[in-house]
Amino acid sequence: MTETAPSYKDPLFEPLTRQSASHRISTVIEQKILRRSLRPGDALPTETELAEQFAVNRSTVREALRRLESAGLVGREGGAKRLKVMRPGHAETASRVGRTLALDDVTFIELWEAMRAVAPRVAALAAERGSAADLAALEAIVSAVETARAAEGAVTHVVEFFGKLAELSGNRVLQLAMQPVMRLLAPSLRRMIDRVPQGRTRILVAQRCIVEAIREHKPDEAESWMTRHVQDFRRGYELAGIALDTRVGIGTMAD
Amino acid sequence: MTETAPSYKDPLFEPLTRQSASHRISTVIEQKILRRSLRPGDALPTETELAEQFAVNRSTVREALRRLESAGLVGREGGAKRLKVMRPGHAETASRVGRTLALDDVTFIELWEAMRAVAPRVAALAAERGSAADLAALEAIVSAVETARAAEGAVTHVVEFFGKLAELSGNRVLQLAMQPVMRLLAPSLRRMIDRVPQGRTRILVAQRCIVEAIREHKPDEAESWMTRHVQDFRRGYELAGIALDTRVGIGTMAD
DNA sequence: AGGACTATATTGTCCGACAATCGGACTATC
DNA sequence: GATAGTCCGATTGTCGGACAATATAGTCCT
Numbered sequence: 001m002t003e004t005a006p007s008y009k010d011p012l013f014e015p016l017t018r019q020s021a022s023h024r025i026s027t028v029i030e031q032k033i034l035r036r037s038l039r040p041g042d043a044l045p046t047e048t049e050l051a052e053q054f055a056v057n058r059s060t061v062r063e064a065l066r067r068l069e070s071a072g073l074v075g076r077e078g079g080a081k082r083l084k085v086m087r088p089g090h091a092e093t094a095s096r097v098g099r100t101l102a103l104d105d106v107t108f109i110e111l112w113e114a115m116r117a118v119a120p121r122v123a124a125l126a127a128e129r130g131s132a133a134d135l136a137a138l139e140a141i142v143s144a145v146e147t148a149r150a151a152e153g154a155v156t157h158v159v160e161f162f163g164k165l166a167e168l169s170g171n172r173v174l175q176l177a178m179q180p181v182m183r184l185l186a187p188s189l190r191r192m193i194d195r196v197p198q199g200r201t202r203i204l205v206a207q208r209c210i211v212e213a214i215r216e217h218k219p220d221e222a223e224s225w226m227t228r229h230v231q232d233f234r235r236g237y238e239l240a241g242i243a244l245d246t247r248v249g250i251g252t253m254a255d
Numbered sequence: 256m257t258e259t260a261p262s263y264k265d266p267l268f269e270p271l272t273r274q275s276a277s278h279r280i281s282t283v284i285e286q287k288i289l290r291r292s293l294r295p296g297d298a299l300p301t302e303t304e305l306a307e308q309f310a311v312n313r314s315t316v317r318e319a320l321r322r323l324e325s326a327g328l329v330g331r332e333g334g335a336k337r338l339k340v341m342r343p344g345h346a347e348t349a350s351r352v353g354r355t356l357a358l359d360d361v362t363f364i365e366l367w368e369a370m371r372a373v374a375p376r377v378a379a380l381a382a383e384r385g386s387a388a389d390l391a392a393l394e395a396i397v398s399a400v401e402t403a404r405a406a407e408g409a410v411t412h413v414v415e416f417f418g419k420l421a422e423l424s425g426n427r428v429l430q431l432a433m434q435p436v437m438r439l440l441a442p443s444l445r446r447m448i449d450r451v452p453q454g455r456t457r458i459l460v461a462q463r464c465i466v467e468a469i470r471e472h473k474p475d476e477a478e479s480w481m482t483r484h485v486q487d488f489r490r491g492y493e494l495a496g497i498a499l500d501t502r503v504g505i506g507t508m509a510d
Numbered sequence: 511a512g513g514a515c516t517a518t519a520t521t522g523t524c525c526g527a528c529a530a531t532c533g534g535a536c537t538a539t540c
Numbered sequence: 541g542a543t544a545g546t547c548c549g550a551t552t553g554t555c556g557g558a559c560a561a562t563a564t565a566g567t568c569c570t
Contacts, residue, residue, distance in 0.1 A: 020522060022321070034354070046551060057524045059314055062553090066277070066318045070325035071351070081532050081551060093355040096326065097431065100348040102289065106427055114428040117376035125368065172359055173369040176352065177432045275553060301520060312555045317522090336520060336563045 021056050026064035033073050033085055040087040044074060090176050098180035102248060108188055108237065109244040114181050116230050118174055119162065123210055123226035124219040126168035134168045135215055142207045145200075154200060155190045159183070161207060168214070184248045188237070195240040202232055276311050281319035283309075288328050288340055295342040299329060345427070349434035356439060357503060363443055363492065364499040369436050371485050373429055374417065378465055378481035379474040381423035389423045390470055397462045400455075409455060410445045414438070416462060423469070439503045443492070450495040457487055 019027075032038045044050070047065070051058040065083060068074045072088035101111075130138075141161045148154040159182045166175040193199045206229035213222035237244065274282075287293045299305070302320070306313040320338060323329045327343030356366075385393075396416045403409040414437045421430040448454045461484035468477035492499065 022522080026325075034358070048551075058552095059317075059525090060523060062314075063317060063321045063522090066321040067325040070281075070322040072355075079532080087358055088351075088355045090355065093352055096343075096351060097348055099289065099326075099328075100343045100345065101428060101431065103295075103342050104345075104427055110426045110428045113376065113380065113426050114432065117373050117429065118432075121368065121372035171365045171368050172361055173356060173365045173436060174372065176356065177369065177373075181428060277553080303520075313521095314556095315554060318553090334563080 021054075022060045022063040022067070025050075025054055025056070025061060026067040029064065029068060030071070030073060038085045040085050042085045044083045044085065046082070090172070090179060094176060094179035094183065097176075098183050101180065101184060105247045106184070107245045107247055108185075108242065111181050111185050111248060112230070112234055112237075112244075114177070115185070115233070116227075118178055118181070119165075119230050120223045120226040122162075122166050122169045122171070122174050122178065123214070124223040125171055125174070126165050127214045127217055127219040127222035129170045130168045130214045130217075134164075135211070138164050138168065138211055138214070142204070142211060145207065146204055152190060154193060155186055158189065158203060159186050165210075188242060188246065188248065189233075192233075192236045192240045192242060196236050199236050199240075202236070203229075206232060276309075277315045277318040277322070280305075280309055280311070280316060281322040284319065284323060285326070285328060293340045295340050297340045299338045299340065301337070345431050345434065349431060349438070352431075353435035353438050356435065360502045361439070362500045362502055363440075363497065366436050366440050366503065367485070367489055367492075367499075369432070370440070370488070371482075373433055373436070374420075374485050375478045375481040377417075377421050377424045377426070377429050377433065378469070379478040380426055380429070381420050382469045382472055382474040382477035384425045385423040385469045385472075389419075390466070393419050393423065393466055393469070397459070397466060400462065401459055407445060409448060410441055413444065413458060414441050420465075443497060443501065443503065444488075447488075447491045447495045447497060451491050454491050454495075457491070458484075461487060 029038070029044075038044075044065075045053065047058050047061050050061045050065075054061065065074065069083070072086065072092040074083045075086045076083060126134075138161070141157055141164055145154055145157040145161065148157055162178060162182050163175075166178045169175065193203075206225060209225045210222055210229065213219075213225055234244075284293070284299075293299070299320075300308065302313050302316050305316045305320075309316065320329065324338070327341065327347050329338045330341045331338060381389075393416070396412055396419055400409055400412040400416065403412055417433060417437050418430075421433045424430065448458075461480060464480045465477055465484065468474075468480055489499075
């Protein structure tokens with residue numbers, strides 16, 4: 001007899017039946033990582049050792065490891081063999097968020113609204129904090145946008161621009177928020193640039209103004225320029241005849 | 256000789272050569288899900304069938320499944336045996352984002368800046384779109400904040416308030432962005448309310464104004480009230496003597 | 511038809527095995 | 541001495557088979 005009968009209407013205590021061994025193992029390791037007992041960079045014991053310590057079969061350990069791997073808590077560097085504890089990279093988390101949103105049939109307008117909220121503040125923060133070196137990197141990206149031949153490449157650099165900006169803002173939360181949004185936005189952005197001839201020029205002008213505001217440490221200007229920039233995007237989409245409630249597709253989740 | 260020599264500073268062309276069979280399998284299934292060939296609710300073939308179809312061992316399939324499971328793309332309902340395709344819930348994704356941020360030692364100020372960016376826009380959108388029924392729910396939460404005895408409960412309802420607001424905004428991207436931020440903010444918010452006597456009153460006043468603005472469909476007012484509200488939070492923290500660069504801890508990641 | 515009972519299918523785990531290959535140690539060569 | 545080549549053990553990825561537990565489906569009884 002296991003403890004059945006949580007017959008109370010407590011919907012949060014139901015499904016705590018027996019969890020599989022592999023699940024418990026991944027939980028234990030996960031806790032160790034979250035509690036900092038295992039820290040990023042540390043190498044995990046070998047599968048055989050883990051199997052011995054947990055007194056289970058190696059296959060069971062392996063399933064637990066796959067789960068942690070997918071969660072981004074452990075992983076390999078390069079072609080290494082041993083697994084290491086990793087800090088779940090923003091890239092990975094971002095791609096997960098992107099996946100969730102894509103499966104939710106999020107529409108373009110929702111993404112745009114998110115950009116509308118976040119990007120201006122990011123620009124303002126970047127203007128407050130950006131250093132000279134950062135600025136140089138940003139400018140490099142702007143020229144890359146300018147010289148890029150195909151729309152394809154230009155879009156890549158536009159995404160980079162926002163990414164770099166988020167980095168400059170020094171705010172990892174906003175950084176993490178913006179990443180998946182830009183990723184999902186990218187494909188339709190590409191279409192937009194393809195169809196609207198003056199699109200690239202307008203983007204370039206806006207980027208230059210923003211960079212200028214950042215250089216002179218004028219947060220307000222950076223913010224208002226970015227606001228206009230984002231609004232320009234929307235106009236571009238309308239000009240390109242892209243419906244605002246278009247569902248975003250699944251980008252290449254290459255991780 | 257494989258292509259070694261990534262001696263160039265091109266960190267994007269890593270030798271992502273051969274991936275393990277289990278990895279490829281999980282990727283293939285993931286694609287099928289993202290492409291909607293497999294849709295949420297569908298049951299996956301049994302492990303044995305998958306093993307046959309992919310012409311690999313069942314253990315290999317299992318590792319792939321554990322990975323997908325951890326990604327929230329497949330899972331079980333209740334004590335079921337078969338795996339089903341699932342839509343990765345926002346809650347789960349949000350808690351994962353929270354974990355990433357917590358492990359990153361994100362500071363309070365970063366979270367606050369995110370709120371500063373997102374919340375006002377969310378309020379504005381809610382004012383544009385909120386229906387009567389939604390409004391009633393929102394008001395219920397506000398009174399819950401008012402009548403809650405302990406700071407504990409009040410904070411819970413404050414978090415709910417923002418959650419509901421995000422829901423009203425009709426924007427799932429912003430909703431997903433705000434959720435983990437509020438979750439991470441909650442513990443310190445609780446301390447703040449404990450230490451600053453007038454904290455709760457100010458929160459209540461702001462909430463009422465925001466609700467009012469939403470009822471009358473005045474986005475601009477809702478936005479500016481929310482801006483003030485968020486700024487009030489920060490002042491509260493300063494009054495409470497909480498350093499702005501305090502790292503947020505790992506909350507209860509109960510999933 | 512509904513409920514109890516049985517059989518089957520499916521999962522979770524275990525065992526033992528093997529090829530591939532990564533990490534080093536060790537050696538030969540310049 | 542530094543570099544290149546070779547060898548060996550350790551470790552991973554995969555395999556095939558096995559078994560207990562149990563969810564699911566089918567069967568029987570009333």
